Amino acid sequence: MTATRERIVESADTLFYETGFEATSFADIAATVGISRGNFYHHFKSKDDLLCAVIDLRKERTRAMLDEWEKTNEDPFDRILCFANILMTNRAKIMAFGCPVGTLCAELSKLEHAARAQASEIFGLFRDWLEHQFRALGARDAALPLAVRILAWSQGVAMMATAFGDEAFIREEISSIRTWLKEHPDIPSTA
Amino acid sequence: MTATRERIVESADTLFYETGFEATSFADIAATVGISRGNFYHHFKSKDDLLCAVIDLRKERTRAMLDEWEKTNEDPFDRILCFANILMTNRAKIMAFGCPVGTLCAELSKLEHAARAQASEIFGLFRDWLEHQFRALGARDAALPLAVRILAWSQGVAMMATAFGDEAFIREEISSIRTWLKEHPDIPSTA
DNA sequence: GATAAATTAGGACAATTGTCCTAATTTATC
DNA sequence: GATAAATTAGGACAATTGTCCTAATTTATC
Numbered sequence: 374m375t376a377t378r379e380r381i382v383e384s385a386d387t388l389f390y391e392t393g394f395e396a397t398s399f400a401d402i403a404a405t406v407g408i409s410r411g412n413f414y415h416h417f418k419s420k421d422d423l424l425c426a427v428i429d430l431r432k433e434r435t436r437a438m439l440d441e442w443e444k445t446n447e448d449p450f451d452r453i454l455c456f457a458n459i460l461m462t463n464r465a466k467i468m469a470f471g472c473p474v475g476t477l478c479a480e481l482s483k484l485e486h487a488a489r490a491q492a493s494e495i496f497g498l499f500r501d502w503l504e505h506q507f508r509a510l511g512a513r514d515a516a517l518p519l520a521v522r523i524l525a526w527s528q529g530v531a532m533m534a535t536a537f538g539d540e541a542f543i544r545e546e547i548s549s550i551r552t553w554l555k556e557h558p559d560i561p562s563t564a
Numbered sequence: 565m566t567a568t569r570e571r572i573v574e575s576a577d578t579l580f581y582e583t584g585f586e587a588t589s590f591a592d593i594a595a596t597v598g599i600s601r602g603n604f605y606h607h608f609k610s611k612d613d614l615l616c617a618v619i620d621l622r623k624e625r626t627r628a629m630l631d632e633w634e635k636t637n638e639d640p641f642d643r644i645l646c647f648a649n650i651l652m653t654n655r656a657k658i659m660a661f662g663c664p665v666g667t668l669c670a671e672l673s674k675l676e677h678a679a680r681a682q683a684s685e686i687f688g689l690f691r692d693w694l695e696h697q698f699r700a701l702g703a704r705d706a707a708l709p710l711a712v713r714i715l716a717w718s719q720g721v722a723m724m725a726t727a728f729g730d731e732a733f734i735r736e737e738i739s740s741i742r743t744w745l746k747e748h749p750d751i752p753s754t755a
Numbered sequence: 756g757a758t759a760a761a762t763t764a765g766g767a768c769a770a771t772t773g774t775c776c777t778a779a780t781t782t783a784t785c
Numbered sequence: 786g787a788t789a790a791a792t793t794a795g796g797a798c799a800a801t802t803g804t805c806c807t808a809a810t811t812t813a814t815c
Contacts (some may be wrong), residue, residue, distance in 0.1 A: 377792080393674045395587050398772065409794045411775075416792095471670040477725050479662040479670060483584045493727045521724060521733060521741075529720030533712060536669050536684045542712060549713075557777065568762080589802065600764045602805075607762095611803065 376434065378416045380406050386427045390473045391465075394424060394480055421488065428491045431473070435495055439502045449506040450554060456503065457550045460530055460543050468538045472531040474499075500524055507560065515559035526550060569607045571597050573617045580618055581657075581664045585671055612679065619682045622664070626686055632694045640697040641745060644714065647694065648741045651721055651734050659729045663722040665690075691715055698751065706750035717741060 384405040388397040399420065403410045416425040439562055442455040460467065470476065474495045481489040503520035530546045533539070554560065575596040579588040590611065594601045608614040633646040651658065661667065665686045672680040694711035703710055721737045724730070745751065 391674060393586065393671065395584065396675060398713070399774090400771080404657050409796095410773095411795065411797095412793055414774070414776095467570045470674050475723050475727075476670045476674070480584065482726055483582060483667070484587060496724075496727045518736070521728075522737075524715070525720030525724045525737070527720070528723040529716030529718070532666050532669070532719040532723070533687075533716045535673055536666075536687045537712075545709070546713075548715070590804090593802080600766095601803095602765065603763055603769095605806095606790070 377406070377408065377412075381408075381413065381416060381423070382426045382430055385423055386430055389427055389477070391425070391470050393483065394477065394486075412455070421486075424449065424486075424488050428477075428488060428495070432495055432498060435498050439498065443502075449509040452506050453503065453554060456499070456523070456553060457527065457547050460527055460534070461547055463545045464534065464540055467531050467543075468540070472528060473533040475528050475531060495523065511561040512559050519559060523550065524535055568597070568599065568603075570599060572599075572604065572607060572614070573621055576614055577621055580615070580668070582661050584669065585615060585668065585677075586675065601739045612677075615677075615679050619668075619679060619686070623686055623689060626689050630689065633691075640700040643697050644694065645742060647690070647714070648718065648738050650665055652726070652738055655725065655731055655734055658722050658734075659731070660726045662726045663719060666719050666722060687715065700753045703750050710748070710750060714741065 381402060384402050385397070386406065388401055390516070392401070399410050399413055413423070417426065442452050446452045446455060466473075474492070478489070478492045478496065480486075481492050484510050500517075503523060504516045507516035507519045526546070530543060534543050572593060575593050576588070579596065580593055583592070590601050590604055594604070604614070608617065633643050637643045637646060657664075665683070669680070669683045670676075671689065672683050691708075691711050694714060695707045698707035698710045717737070721734060725734050
């Protein structure tokens, strides 16, 4: 049975997000899952191995979320707005713990951790998906710059939300993103 | 003599930035400063106390930097560009360790650390200073939103730089910030 | 230059860390 | 239902953590 393994990854995912990778101990995870501490090494060969499993889970879930947005929205414009709206949907957690992707990348960078590049790939999934949407909107060569721009924008808003805890600001920025999309000269079909 | 205390704070400042607060041990700092490990407690009553001293140092240096920008630039427009340019000036460190202010805020949030609010005040210094500059440019009620917007923008660019390590992107974004400032309808004197 | 105060070195401390090992228990296989 | 395999619990481990204490040393005071 791999149920235990999945429960470990699930708990580690939450704890790594809410308290950080380094600050989360096996004792913390064991207490949450309800298993013995020495039992981890039957499922993972090290804490780094567990981290890799958590990152893989996040990548998988990110792909699923992006697919879902694509499936439930015909208009690429609306799809991009789905992306912007996660700031509002997850506002409580973002204000408390920051963006899960950004904060993990930052922590692994400081630790010079081998999984650093893997974590950045989650950003890569968003970037590529957004580029695809902008291209569908007719942005052509501007698609990639626009994708990174809106990704950076959302990261900036997330950081301000963490620092100042201002929910109204998040709402206003999402509104600004919508206006920016509609009026952008490089996006012919929405202008 | 307080020289030792200052050297401790100095080393801690660098190490907290480059490897994180939690991941930096007294042993690490002691090795850098070249003193005994048990010697810290004559200068600081705890690691949290040392963190407070580091944050105070950063706030002091931020104030000094902002004063300097104000002194060496007549035009508030140029002053704001000084702010945007730190992304380029510190690009190597930002790509390696992220923004020192943002990453500290994020880490302390996750740790639910008492000094969390203190760290956010560094962002507050930038925000208030930027608001002051936008007001000087005639932005009136738009000054505060514009200040937080450009602060968020810089944070987003810093995070992308950390994740993707793309120096050209930083350069392009600073250029975009300049254009944005010049053409913004809420800033009469630059439009 | 003697005396008091400030500073430092070195080690002890209890707690915690990730890791590993072994014995017990559960589960799957025939 | 016996046997093998997979899983788990519990504890040992060496290393490291922040913290504290004491004795030695340096510095300041008169």
